[in-house]
Amino acid sequence: MKLRGESAIRTLDDYAGSTMERKQPIIGNFNWVTPSTPLSSINLNWRERELPERLRTKHVHRLHPYLGKYVPQLVEIFLRKFEPQTVLDPFCGSGTTLVEANSLGIASVGCDVSSFNCLLSKVKTDKYDVRKLESEIKDILSRTVAEINRAGIRKELVEKEATPFLKQWFSSKALFQMLLYRSFIENYEYSDVLKIILSRSARSARLTTHFDLDFPKKPQTEPYFCHKHQRTCRPTDDALTFLSRYSLDTIKRITEFSKLRTDAPVKVICGDSRKVELPQFDTVVTSPPYVGLIDYHEQHRYAYELLGLPDRKDLEIGAASNGNSKKSRADYVKGIGEVFANVRNSIKDNGVVVIVVHDKDKLFADMASNIGFKTEEVLVRNVNRRTGRRGADFFEQILIWRAA
Numbered sequence: 545m546k547l548r549g550e551s552a553i554r555t556l557d558d559y560a561g562s563t564m565e566r567k568q569p570i571i572g573n574f575n576w577v578t579p580s581t582p583l584s585s586i587n588l589n590w591r592e593r594e595l596p597e598r599l600r601t602k603h604v605h606r607l608h609p610y611l612g613k614y615v616p617q618l619v620e621i622f623l624r625k626f627e628p629q630t631v632l633d634p635f636c637g638s639g640t641t642l643v644e645a646n647s648l649g650i651a652s653v654g655c656d657v658s659s660f661n662c663l664l665s666k667v668k669t670d671k672y673d674v675r676k677l678e679s680e681i682k683d684i685l686s687r688t689v690a691e692i693n694r695a696g697i698r699k700e701l702v703e704k705e706a707t708p709f710l711k712q713w714f715s716s717k718a719l720f721q722m723l724l725y726r727s728f729i730e731n732y733e734y735s736d737v738l739k740i741i742l743s744r745s746a747r748s749a750r751l752t753t754h755f756d757l758d759f760p761k762k763p764q765t766e767p768y769f770c771h772k773h774q775r776t777c778r779p780t781d782d783a784l785t786f787l788s789r790y791s792l793d794t795i796k797r798i799t800e801f802s803k804l805r806t807d808a809p810v811k812v813i814c815g816d817s818r819k820v821e822l823p824q825f826d827t828v829v830t831s832p833p834y835v836g837l838i839d840y841h842e843q844h845r846y847a848y849e850l851l852g853l854p855d856r857k858d859l860e861i862g863a864a865s866n867g868n869s870k871k872s873r874a875d876y877v878k879g880i881g882e883v884f885a886n887v888r889n890s891i892k893d894n895g896v897v898v899i900v901v902h903d904k905d906k907l908f909a910d911m912a913s914n915i916g917f918k919t920e921e922v923l924v925r926n927v928n929r930r931t932g933r934r935g936a937d938f939f940e941q942i943l944i945w946r947a948a
């Protein structure tokens with residue numbers, strides 16, 4: 545087993561003037577990676593200027609915020625290296641693996657326990673008649689605006705339809721606008737896209753501070769000092785601005801991806817990857833949840849409440865709400881082990897599993913051999929924290945297992 549430790553990590557500067565530099569001309573374009581490219585020759589430690597945010601969040605990758613995504617270019621590299629016929633992501637989250645696989649003409653299967661994440665993955669990878677999509681997105685918006693202009697804000701709709709959570713986290717004006725938009729959604733063929741626009745708008749229209757959109761603890765109803773804008777800001781009371789802004793952005797992003805989209809099939813399964821029946825596949829590219837870090841349902845709670853999606857949070861592996869105790873870690877190792885044992889039952893002979901994980905507690909150390917995989921390589925990648933108010937740089941591992 546090769547172990548590439550932190551000291552072996554190369555940056556682009558290390559390649560300056562070498563033949564490697566010529567082989568890696570444009571960061572963000574990895575079409576030079578082939579099955580014969582040694583993984584150890586690929587620089588994976590990108591800095592912001594080498595792989596800027598706009599490339600990491602290109603086309604549908606930024607259709608909706610999602611905390612816990614991995615970098616699409618990382619997925620692209622492993623898909624080019626292992627050239628699967630069908631790739632599985634048993635923790636597909638916001639669908640990064642599925643989008644990248646489809647754009648390379650590779651069939652893909654994604655599974656996630658969160659119904660919102662499955663909806664998002666599906667919307668990103670569905671095929672659309674983009675003209676029709678554009679006309680539907682614009683039509684529902686005009687209907688919403690026309691109805692507001694005609695009848696004003698109807699408090700009774702809010703009283704009747706809003707859950708206590710929604711009443712707590714939105715102004716009644718914003719809530720009315722969103723509930724009205726929601727009431728029209730089912731009239732349209734591309735209703736799932738409209739749900740994503742509504743959810744993204746709801747996220748922005750919550751009564752929160754601008755600097756804590758990821759984990760707001762309590763509604764912000766008064767003006768506050770904003771760390772992001774360095775001035776006093778007010779919580780918003782309007783959702784229409786966001787519905788309008790994200791409508792246009794969604795049209796733009798889906799149109800952009802439709803030019804890259806192939807007809808390779810994409811299947812999204814909503815369920816617990818420990819138990820779901822998986823179709824056959826030859827490769828896995830995935831990033832599992834970490835222990836005690838994120839509550840994946842809770843981060844999109846506004847969407848569950850607005851869209852009435854089924855909640856399976858009790859089946860989340862490693863949920864933040866279960867903490868990071870010895871017992872939580874043991875439950876996590878058991879849960880993740882069960883997922884990969886399920887994967888082992890359906891993967892083709894000699895299939896490859898690529899796992900991107902920040903395994904600081906070495907919870908994956910003995911997992912492979914216990915469930916019938918052999919560790920072929922472990923890469924270490926320096927992750928530069930580029931956005932938000934979250935912590936500093938860290939190292940993540942990329943485990944490469946082969947079905948033994």
Ligand SMILES: C[S@@+](CC[C@H](N)C(=O)[O-])C[C@H]1O[C@@H](n2cnc3c(N)ncnc32)[C@H](O)[C@@H]1O
Binds near residue numbers: 613636656831860861
């Ligand atoms: C690190 S995220 C994956 C993010 C994904 N790579 C992306 O780029 O969007 C881990 C995902 O595992 C999902 N998950 C947690 N427990 C699960 C389970 N038992 N079965 C299937 N998915 C689960 C979470 O809902 C979350 O979306």
